[in-house]
Amino acid sequence: MAGNSRQSGRSVTERALSVLTAFGPDAHRLSLTEIARRAEIPLATAHRLVGELENWGALQRESDGRYAIGLRLWELGLLAPVHTCLRGVAMPHMQQLHExxxxxxxxxxxxxxxxxxxxxxxxxxxxxxxxxxxxxxxxHTTGVGKVLLAHASREVVQEYCAHHLSRHTPYTIVEPGRLVRELGGIRRRGFAWTTEEMTLGSCSVAVPVCSGGEVVAALGLVVDSARAEVAKLVRPLSRAAESVGDRLVETTRTTAEVE
Incomplete structure (x- = not known):
């Protein structure tokens, strides 16, 4: 009864979204039964919703009968500001950094x-x-993540430290007080780094990307921890992030003038 009650309380939109979010990094292709199970909806409901989503182009049916995310969703995703603006502005500078x-x-x-x-x-x-x-x-385990957390509100940091300090390697910081002190250091020095906190053998360095006085993103580099030279990485990284931020301001101003 509890399951039926829960299902009756979910709107059609919620059920359709649960079908789409059944897919993930570990589930690119799913059968109808798997979709129903992962979305926590009856098989008959899954059959109806999957059919509608397939007709619209949100899902596509493979030759073996399994389903995958359709091109229509990919096309819509490319319209998100994070892709059309932030990514477009940052890519040339990211390419230069990589080179x-x-x-x-x-x-x-x-x-x-x-x-x-x-x-x-x-x-x-x-x-x-x-x-x-x-x-x-x-x-808390990556350079870019630490930058973003360091510039989040106190409430966000408190909630994160209370419930999300999972350990991924022996070097992951999972002590709230230690992490809070490190976040303060990141704000003061202007960059973050991690050493084997997410993946053994990797070191990451990251800096904030600012636009209009706010941190809107983080730009980072990941290298082998055995040959990481943080000081040498921070300089080009900071210049690139500053250029991205300046370009974002110009793009925003130009867009506002056109509108």
Whole structure:
């Protein structure tokens, strides 16, 4: 009865969204039964909603009968400001950083209590990393995440420290007081770094991207921890982030004038 009651309290929109969010990094292709299970809806409801979403183009049916996210959603996603504005402005500077350092270059924003990776650049000789464009990682284990958390409100930091300090390696900071002190240091010196806190063997350095006096994103580099020279990485990283921020201000001003 409790399950039926819960289902009856969910709107059609909520159920349709639950179908879409059944897909994820670990579930690119799903059967109808898997969608129903992951979305926590009856199989008959899943069948109806999947059919409607497929007709609209949000889902596509593969030759083996499984479903995947459709091109229509991808097209809509490209219209998001984080892609059309932030990513577009940052990409030339990210490419220059990658060419100059040979390191992985990452651009991230904060969404609630997670870091969302807007874009990343990597190469054959770059250190292997687990982040992916459009993916999410914890804020306290990565350079870009620490920058974003350091510039979040006190309430966000308190909530994060109370419920989200998961350990990923032996070096992950999971003590609230220690993390809060580190966030204060990040704000004072203007950059963050991590050493093997998310992935063993990797070091990340990151700086804030500011526009209109606010931190809107974080730009970071990930290198092999054995050859990390933080001071040498911070200088080009800071210049690139400043250029991205200046360009964002210009783009915003131009857009406002046109409107």
């Amino acid at each position: 100059r350092t040979g390191a992985n270059v990452q651009l991230a924003v904060r969404d609630g209590l997670q870091a969302v990776y807007v874009e990343k650049l990597t190469g054959r000789r770059s250190t292997p990393i687990i982040s992916r464009s459009g993916g999410r990682l914890p804020l």
